[in-house]
Amino acid sequence: MNIDIETVCEITKHAGAAIMEIYGTDDFSVEYKDDKSPLTAADKASHEVIMSGLKKHFPDIPILSEEGVDIPYAVRKEWQRFWLVDPLDGTKEFIKRNGEFTVNIALVEGGQPVLGVVYVPAQDKLYFGTQDGGAFSQQGKEPSAAIKVRTTPAEEGLTVVMSRSHPSPELEAYLKDIKVAESLPVGSSLKLCVVAEGKADLYPRLGPTMEWDTGAGQAVVVAAGGTVLRMDGSALEYNKENLLNPYFIVKG
Numbered sequence: 060m061n062i063d064i065e066t067v068c069e070i071t072k073h074a075g076a077a078i079m080e081i082y083g084t085d086d087f088s089v090e091y092k093d094d095k096s097p098l099t100a101a102d103k104a105s106h107e108v109i110m111s112g113l114k115k116h117f118p119d120i121p122i123l124s125e126e127g128v129d130i131p132y133a134v135r136k137e138w139q140r141f142w143l144v145d146p147l148d149g150t151k152e153f154i155k156r157n158g159e160f161t162v163n164i165a166l167v168e169g170g171q172p173v174l175g176v177v178y179v180p181a182q183d184k185l186y187f188g189t190q191d192g193g194a195f196s197q198q199g200k201e202p203s204a205a206i207k208v209r210t211t212p213a214e215e216g217l218t219v220v221m222s223r224s225h226p227s228p229e230l231e232a233y234l235k236d237i238k239v240a241e242s243l244p245v246g247s248s249l250k251l252c253v254v255a256e257g258k259a260d261l262y263p264r265l266g267p268t269m270e271w272d273t274g275a276g277q278a279v280v281v282a283a284g285g286t287v288l289r290m291d292g293s294a295l296e297y298n299k300e301n302l303l304n305p306y307f308i309v310k311g
Contacts, residue, residue, distance in 0.1 A: 062117070067164055067176050068187055070112035074105040074162045075180030078147060082156070082181065089154060101153060102126055105146035105162055113142050113164075120166075123298075125271045132300045140168040143297065145271040149247025152223065158182060159223065159246030165274030167297045175278025177248050186252045188282025194255055206256040208285040208311030216240030220250045220259040222266065229265035229306070237261070251276030254309050255283040262309035270302045277309075285311050 081101040089099055106126040113122055123130060124144035135141075142164060147153060149160035158181030166174035173190040186206070188194030197203040212218075216238035221230060223244040243259055251273065253259045274297060277287040287295055287309050295307055 062166060062174060064174060064176065064187055064189060064192075066116050067166075067174070068178075068185060070109055070116070071162050071164055071176045071178040072185070073112065074108040074146060075178045075183075077101070077104040077108050078153070078160075078162070079180050080104070082153065099147070099150060099153065102147040102150060106144075109144055109146055109162075109164065113144075117142070123271070125269065135298055136300075138298065140166060141298070143167050143172065143271050143274040145248070145275070148272055149249075152246035157223075157246065159249055161247045161249060161252075163248050163271065163275035165271075165278050167274060170297050171294065172274040172278040172281075172297060175275035175282070177252055177275050177279060179249060179252075186255065186276075186279050188255070188279040190278070190282065192282070194279050194283035196252075196256055206283050208254060208280070208283050209257045209260050210284075210311065212260045212311075213240060217260040218243060218258070220245050220253045220262045222246070222250065222264070227266045230263060233263050233265055248272060248276035251280050251287070251309055254285055254311055255280045257283075257311065260311050263306075264304075264309070265306045268304045270297050270299070270304060273304060273307075280309055285309065 078101040121138055122142040126146050145163040148163050152159040162178040164176045165172040175188055177186040183199045185197040194206050195203040196206050218241045219239050220243045223246040250262045254262050280287055290306050
């Protein structure tokens with residue numbers, strides 16, 4: 060892979076710092092994109108930091124960012140590998156000021172995320188992992204620690220993580236057939252990280268997401284020994300013509 064993941068982690072942290080400068084102000088404006096999703100100055104500031112950092116350190120690898128230009132599929136489909144970026148995942152959580160928003164950077168090769176970094180700026184917590192190097196978390200300046208998914212669910216049932224901002228009737232129907240001991244409402248790509256570090260068994264996503272919402276978190280989950288699969292058991296595909304994800308299930 061020949062990618063220094065520590066460099067990617069530092070870029071992610073710098074983007075998080077730019078977000079927190081705006082998060083700490085008394086007020087910030089909110090715009091709305093064509094799809095009605097919110098956009099803040101923090102999204103834009105993080106995007107600029109990430110684009111600058113990745114272009115400086117990895118000039119030969121193209122970048123697909125949620126807040127970047129609309130790159131035609133005719134161009135993207137030729138990419139053998141690329142950076143997949145969500146500068147601020149969980150903008151609704153940012154606006155609510157609940158701290159559950161993340162910065163996501165993934166490296167995609169052959170249609171699959173092989174490296175992922177997820178940073179939680181409000182908690183100063185970092186998750187990162189690679190296909191062949193395992194998964195880790197790091198709190199502040201403490202040493203990083205290896206993380207693993209749960210391998211054996213508790214007798215009383217599964218701990219299920221679900222979206223704080225996007226509950227769905229489909230999810231309620233899916234969970235009727237599962238023995239659920241505890242439900243954890245969580246925002247942004249933190250949901251995948253909660254499974255990756257063994258704090259939950261299952262994250263069913265029966266609602267819309269985009270590739271940049273899941274790429275980095277998926278890389279961390281898989282590096283931690285888990286799976287992220289479509290409802291039919293097949294792998295999520297990346298760099299599709301339509302960047303909308305199908306429904307999927309994250310398991311430990």
